[in-house]
Amino acid sequence: MPRPGFVLEVDKSTPPTLFWHGEGFRLERLPAGSRVIYAPEPLAALKDPDEAIRHALLNPMGDSKPLPELLFPGMKLTICFDDISLPLPPMRRPDVRQRVIEAVLDLAAEQGVDDVVLVAALALHRRMTDEELRHALGDRVFDAFNPFGLLQQHDAEDPDNLIHLGTTDQGEDVEINKRAATSDLVVYVNINLVAMDGGWKSTATGLASYKSLRHHHNVRTMQHSKSFMDQHRSELHSSNWRMGKVLRDGGVKVFQIETTLNNDTFPDQFSFLQKREWEWSARDRAGFLAVSKSLERTPDRLRRSIFQSIKSPHDITSVQAGEVEAVHEVTTANVYRQQLVEVEGQTDVLTMGLPYICPYNVNSVMNPILVMCLGLGYFFNMYRGKPLVREGGVVIMSHPTPWAFHPVHHPSYIDFFEQVLSDTTDPAELEAKYEEQFATDPWYIHLYRTSYAYHGVHPFYMWYWGAHALQHLGGVIIVGGDPKAVRRLGFKPASTLRDALEMAEDVVGRDPSITHLHNPPILMADVR
Amino acid sequence: MKALLFERKEARFAAARVASVLAGPGRGVRVGPLRIADVDEPELPGPDWVRVRPRLAGICGSDLATIDARSSRYFEPIVSFPFVPGHEVVGELDDGTRVVVQPTLTCAARGIEPACEQCVNGVTNLCERTAFGHLEPGLQTGYCESTGGGWGTALVAHESQLHRVPDGMTDEQAVMVEPAACAVHAASLIPGGDTVVIGAGTLGLLTIAALRHVEEIGGTIIATAKYEEQRRWAKELGADVVVEPDALERAVRAGSHSMRIGGQLTSGVELVIDCVGSEASLRQALQVVKPGCDVVVVGMPGTTTLDLTPLWHREVVLRGSYAYDRQDFALAFELVSKLDLGRLVSATYTLDQYNEAIQHAAEAGRRGAVKIAFDLRNERNR
Numbered sequence: 001m002p003r004p005g006f007v008l009e010v011d012k013s014t015p016p017t018l019f020w021h022g023e024g025f026r027l028e029r030l031p032a033g034s035r036v037i038y039a040p041e042p043l044a045a046l047k048d049p050d051e052a053i054r055h056a057l058l059n060p061m062g063d064s065k066p067l068p069e070l071l072f073p074g075m076k077l078t079i080c081f082d083d084i085s086l087p088l089p090p091m092r093r094p095d096v097r098q099r100v101i102e103a104v105l106d107l108a109a110e111q112g113v114d115d116v117v118l119v120a121a122l123a124l125h126r127r128m129t130d131e132e133l134r135h136a137l138g139d140r141v142f143d144a145f146n147p148f149g150l151l152q153q154h155d156a157e158d159p160d161n162l163i164h165l166g167t168t169d170q171g172e173d174v175e176i177n178k179r180a181a182t183s184d185l186v187v188y189v190n191i192n193l194v195a196m197d198g199g200w201k202s203t204a205t206g207l208a209s210y211k212s213l214r215h216h217h218n219v220r221t222m223q224h225s226k227s228f229m230d231q232h233r234s235e236l237h238s239s240n241w242r243m244g245k246v247l248r249d250g251g252v253k254v255f256q257i258e259t260t261l262n263n264d265t266f267p268d269q270f271s272f273l274q275k276r277e278w279e280w281s282a283r284d285r286a287g288f289l290a291v292s293k294s295l296e297r298t299p300d301r302l303r304r305s306i307f308q309s310i311k312s313p314h315d316i317t318s319v320q321a322g323e324v325e326a327v328h329e330v331t332t333a334n335v336y337r338q339q340l341v342e343v344e345g346q347t348d349v350l351t352m353g354l355p356y357i358c359p360y361n362v363n364s365v366m367n368p369i370l371v372m373c374l375g376l377g378y379f380f381n382m383y384r385g386k387p388l389v390r391e392g393g394v395v396i397m398s399h400p401t402p403w404a405f406h407p408v409h410h411p412s413y414i415d416f417f418e419q420v421l422s423d424t425t426d427p428a429e430l431e432a433k434y435e436e437q438f439a440t441d442p443w444y445i446h447l448y449r450t451s452y453a454y455h456g457v458h459p460f461y462m463w464y465w466g467a468h469a470l471q472h473l474g475g476v477i478i479v480g481g482d483p484k485a486v487r488r489l490g491f492k493p494a495s496t497l498r499d500a501l502e503m504a505e506d507v508v509g510r511d512p513s514i515t516h517l518h519n520p521p522i523l524m525a526d527v528r
Numbered sequence: 529m530k531a532l533l534f535e536r537k538e539a540r541f542a543a544a545r546v547a548s549v550l551a552g553p554g555r556g557v558r559v560g561p562l563r564i565a566d567v568d569e570p571e572l573p574g575p576d577w578v579r580v581r582p583r584l585a586g587i588c589g590s591d592l593a594t595i596d597a598r599s600s601r602y603f604e605p606i607v608s609f610p611f612v613p614g615h616e617v618v619g620e621l622d623d624g625t626r627v628v629v630q631p632t633l634t635c636a637a638r639g640i641e642p643a644c645e646q647c648v649n650g651v652t653n654l655c656e657r658t659a660f661g662h663l664e665p666g667l668q669t670g671y672c673e674s675t676g677g678g679w680g681t682a683l684v685a686h687e688s689q690l691h692r693v694p695d696g697m698t699d700e701q702a703v704m705v706e707p708a709a710c711a712v713h714a715a716s717l718i719p720g721g722d723t724v725v726i727g728a729g730t731l732g733l734l735t736i737a738a739l740r741h742v743e744e745i746g747g748t749i750i751a752t753a754k755y756e757e758q759r760r761w762a763k764e765l766g767a768d769v770v771v772e773p774d775a776l777e778r779a780v781r782a783g784s785h786s787m788r789i790g791g792q793l794t795s796g797v798e799l800v801i802d803c804v805g806s807e808a809s810l811r812q813a814l815q816v817v818k819p820g821c822d823v824v825v826v827g828m829p830g831t832t833t834l835d836l837t838p839l840w841h842r843e844v845v846l847r848g849s850y851a852y853d854r855q856d857f858a859l860a861f862e863l864v865s866k867l868d869l870g871r872l873v874s875a876t877y878t879l880d881q882y883n884e885a886i887q888h889a890a891e892a893g894r895r896g897a898v899k900i901a902f903d904l905r906n907e908r909n910r
Contacts, residue, residue, distance in 0.1 A: 414778065415778055415779075415782045418771065418775055418778065418779070419769070419779065419782060437782070438782075440785075441782065441785055442785055442787060443781060443785070443786065443787050443788060446787060
């Protein structure tokens with residue numbers, strides 16, 4: 001029986017706490033009285049995931065018929081799936097998408113369906129490479145579809161393959177992938193790594209155009225999503241749900257498949273990452289020392305390559321299929337079951353160690369904008385109820401924050417960092433002044449469509465992801481980051497955690513309460 | 529009189545060139561042909577000439593190139609040795625009147641009658657007789673044996689070269705008038721929309737100021753600057769976007785919604801003003817200029833290897849900008865006063881400190897400085 005999450009109060013006997021620090025780690029001594037939040041232990045894996053998938057397809061939730069009853073000869077079937085941004089790190093083969101899509105294809109074949117297209121639901125993310133697609137879908141699916149042009153990647157800038165289905169009651173344009181929208185059935189295959197994922201967001205965001213996305217990927221929406229991990233208090237989700245209604249009313253038939261994973265995130269050689277420090281065995285300590293020492297001597301590029309090659313041992317914990325909203329309700333409960341930890345009260349200072357990876361730098365570089373997004377977008381928003389840190393409080397993040405970008409994946413990020421952030425870091429101001437210029441830049445559009453680049457507007461969305469935190473916080477400090485890059489982000493650099501805590505006292509006063517969001521694995525704080 | 533004298537000594541030229549290549553810009557001063565000397569004051573060449581006692585005399589990029597023996601051999605027939613350098617000069621006449629010297633030695637100063645076509649048309653910076661007439665060859669005061677230069681306690685100037693300094697203008701402001709006139713002239717050559725200014729030394733900064741405050745262009749000015757202080761000045765004087773040199777292509781591309789083909793932007797800006805004049809800056813200028821538009825070279829270039837294929841293929845016009853005319857000087861006075869450009873004078877040195885002065889000027893950007901000048905106000909024998 002896995003143990004639930006836990007809040008530790010640090011005392012003199014507490015060993016140092018492990019902080020992620022990009023492609024490395026730091027052991028930090030937190031002041032006595034600090035709290036450390038640990039995630040629940042990994043939930044048990046489904047014993048027979050393939051059988052569980054088949055069972056879900058045949059026994060759908062909500063008012064959906066079983067999948068075989070929705071399939072018929074001569075129909076147009078589109079299977080959409082989450083892209084490279086999920087899960088993190090990429091999971092060992094077979095990827096859950098492969099398992100689910102193979103099961104769907106088997107049923108489709110049994111029913112005589114022969115017009116089937118697979119679509120990677122990229123939204124404005126970069127295209128996946130063949131290798132990445134092969135990893136996600138498996139050899140059988142990739143080889144059966146890709147050579148014939150039947151494995152497609154959603155292109156949010158292809159006017160010939162977008163269709164405007166109407167507007168929501170709040171005037172939001174709903175424009176999505178034409179192939180999907182004009183199919184007899186859309187099967188969407190999700191990996192619900194965090195509570196934000198899935199639901200109507202899958203189709204309304206993953207298959208949308210910029211024209212449609214801008215209605216909820218903006219500063220106002222993000223500042224009114226408290227948090228965007230809590231569907232019921234998230235304007236991001238409200239907008240996607242309104243769009244979902246337009247899709248449904250417009251005749252787009254979606255069979256939703258959502259899957260959850262446990263938080264067994266790293267392979268054996270990194271087992272110490274998953275454990276509470278006082279429970280480290282001699283083997284864990286030896287592992288930590290060996291990994292840390294060897295990483296210190298490893299050149300940056302090689303270190304990045306080592307980390308990016310990690311494949312997670314994630315196991316599948318649940319599969320839900322059927323009507324979108326009914327499915328998503330159960331899925332969200334399953335995500336919470338793995339991630340939610342009860343926490344009493346807010347804190348003055350929230351500390352977090354940021355890892356080498358976030359949804360937007362798989363096989364890539366964690367640039368400073370993504371550091372901001374991971375810390376103030378994702379980790380800050382991993383709460384239900386109230387933010388972990390009080391209004392006017394301080395977030396201290398640990399990450400090297402190098403002034404480094406992947407030139408192929410993130411070309412507009414470079415310009416955003418150089419041109420936009422050197423002018424302003426205010427989300428609303430940069431949105432008003434620069435978003436359109438970047439979003440409509442023909443070069444970025446060209447690279448998004450033909451290369452492996454995130455859309456020109458994407459760095460803005462990363463910044464908006466942190467807009468709620470920026471509005472809420474009194475200060476942000478990055479420990480061990482490149483001072484120049486940290487200042488460009490509008491944050492303060494500190495060499496050590498001790499320095500950072502002293503600097504935080506200038507904002508929140510002396511003897512602040514301190515809480516550390518322990519990671520990995522990811523968790524969500526249920527703040528009372 | 530006391531002066532810094534630049535003599536024709538081939539061995540020292542070679543030493544200066546080696547020193548500047550091996551040890552960096554400005555290092556030629558310690559081994560090259562420049563030395564401090566006690567020389568005779570220049571004689572007045574004619575009745576329309578006056579003696580000027582320099583008060584401040586700036587150190588220009590072209591002076592540094594000369595001292596480091598990096599100047600083109602093109603200049604050899606249009607200078608005369610030995611000469612006293614210094615063409616950015618505010619000085620005073622015997623009656624105490626303060627003047628700025630317009631250093632170009634044109635037909636009027638050379639006593640040439642009839643004047644050449646350019647001088648007749650008022651385009652005196654393009655005078656065709658800079659090596660003729662009753663003066664020794666020399667395109668400007670500061671390169672001519674007959675006239676002396678600003679780096680000495682006295683020089684002679686023709687009345688056509690004099691601009692009276694208005695009351696209330698400081699010497700520091702006045703010494704910036706000559707380089708400001710260069711900038712005013714460069715900014716006026718091509719009517720600009722969106723403009724790139726490459727380089728943020730004195731000339732680059734003044735060109736930005738002239739574009740914004742004299743030409744009052746409405747387009748975006750994108751400037752390149754290597755150093756923090758230069759970036760601050762570029763912004764203050766009117767640049768909209770200031771980037772490090774290697775970020776220029778990216779900034780222009782973003783601003784012009786251009787595509788890329790290889791290393792070349794498909795579009796670009798309508799005007800590039802190159803205030804550096806190096807191979808790298810010229811290459812960059814061709815990379816970011818819009819097809820059919822103009823590159824103006826203000827920084828003094830030398831012998832350069834450059835692929836001109838993009839110039840040919842994109843019908844780009846490459847145009848030089850040299851010096852000024854009297855109207856440019858008039859506008860430069862206004863510009864310097866309006867923006868108080870005397871603030872750009874970062875440090876002054878006595879003539880005896882010329883090694884340090886040249887070194888400082890050569891490293892100005894890195895050391896947070898803009899204009900370095902000699903201060904002759906307390907020199908004896910003035």
